Amino acid sequence: xxxxxxxxxxxxxxxxxxxxxxxxxxxxxxxxxxxxxxxxxxxxxxxxxxxxxxxxxxxxxxxxxxxxxxx
Amino acid sequence: xxxxxxxxxxxxxxxxxxxxxxxxxxxxxxxxxxxxxxxxxxxxxxxxxxxxxxxxxxxxxxxxxxxxxxxxxxxxxxxxxxxxxxxxxxxxxxxxxxxxxxxxxxxxxxxxxxxxxxxxxxxxxxxxxxxxxxxxxxxxxxxxxxxxxxxxxxxxxxxxxxxxxxxxxxxxxxxxxxxxxxxxxxxxxxxxxxx
Numbered sequence: 001x002x003x004x005x006x007x008x009x010x011x012x013x014x015x016x017x018x019x020x021x022x023x024x025x026x027x028x029x030x031x032x033x034x035x036x037x038x039x040x041x042x043x044x045x046x047x048x049x050x051x052x053x054x055x056x057x058x059x060x061x062x063x064x065x066x067x068x069x070x071x
Numbered sequence: 072x073x074x075x076x077x078x079x080x081x082x083x084x085x086x087x088x089x090x091x092x093x094x095x096x097x098x099x100x101x102x103x104x105x106x107x108x109x110x111x112x113x114x115x116x117x118x119x120x121x122x123x124x125x126x127x128x129x130x131x132x133x134x135x136x137x138x139x140x141x142x143x144x145x146x147x148x149x150x151x152x153x154x155x156x157x158x159x160x161x162x163x164x165x166x167x168x169x170x171x172x173x174x175x176x177x178x179x180x181x182x183x184x185x186x187x188x189x190x191x192x193x194x195x196x197x198x199x200x201x202x203x204x205x206x207x208x209x210x211x212x213x214x215x216x217x218x219x220x221x222x223x224x225x226x227x228x229x230x231x232x233x234x235x236x237x238x239x240x241x242x243x244x245x246x247x248x249x250x251x252x253x254x255x256x257x258x259x260x261x262x263x264x265x266x
Contacts, residue, residue: 009236015243050247058218058246 014044019051076146083143098132101149105131108154131156147230151212154219162197199252203245209233210245217242 003011014033018026026048034041079100085093109124109131134156135149143149187195204211209231216222216230228238 003237003240005234005237008234008240012236012239016239047243050250051243054246054250057250058214 011043015047079146087140105153127157130160151215154215213242213245
């Protein structure tokens with residue numbers, strides 16, 4: 001784990017906030033949240049794109065899924 | 072109520088001396104949480120399986136007792152390894168009894184099964200976790216704590232002694248690493264991902 005706590009916090013806070021916004025508003029939000037930090041913007045955009053691709057992959061703990069799907 | 076983590080850390084470090092009182096105390100303190108892990112493993116088991124959560128806890132503890140020389144860091148480290156030992160034991164059990172459908176991977180969307188049988192997928196994931204550990208032991212521990220044990224974000228961060236946001240970022244990286252390999256489409260950008 002080479003990234004700093006502060007960097008992790010910044011990236012994850014922006015990712016979390018962006019994921020809560022409608023897709024159409026994300027680009028504008030990223031521009032505003034990352035200001036002129038191009039590296040940060042790239043990191044966040046990449047994480048968002050992967051989150052969309054992965055969907056809920058591994059997000060439901062393994063032994064709960066069965067209960068939910070059988071309910 | 073959770074046992075005192077400080078006491079557990081101390082006992083884990085004393086364990087290697089072979090003091091049986093230390094071992095008994097550790098078992099008493101850790102058994103409830105180990106039992107919860109085992110129960111999660113069994114929640115979807117079919118009735119009639121000869122294994123039971125208590126037997127699994129006992130088996131895991133026996134296996135762990137043989138490794139008491141390990142440099143145990145703390146309760147989180149011990150529970151992560153416990154979960155691994157239990158999962159391994161269940162996988163061995165599933166291999167020996169392929170008629171029993173044991174699925175410690177039920178959180179995976181069905182598209183990941185592809186042409187794999189559930190047992191093949193379980194074994195493949197197990198091998199991937201070994202590969203992940205070679206790259207990053209903490210990311211493997213993360214997957215085991217969060218996905219297999221069902222620990223919350225905060226519990227996972229505490230167990231690994233990292234901040235919540237670092238845990239979340241590492242969790243994203245670990246998920247992405249596994250996702251790329253399970254879908255068989257490693258992304259060109261994967262190598263540029265910060266490690």
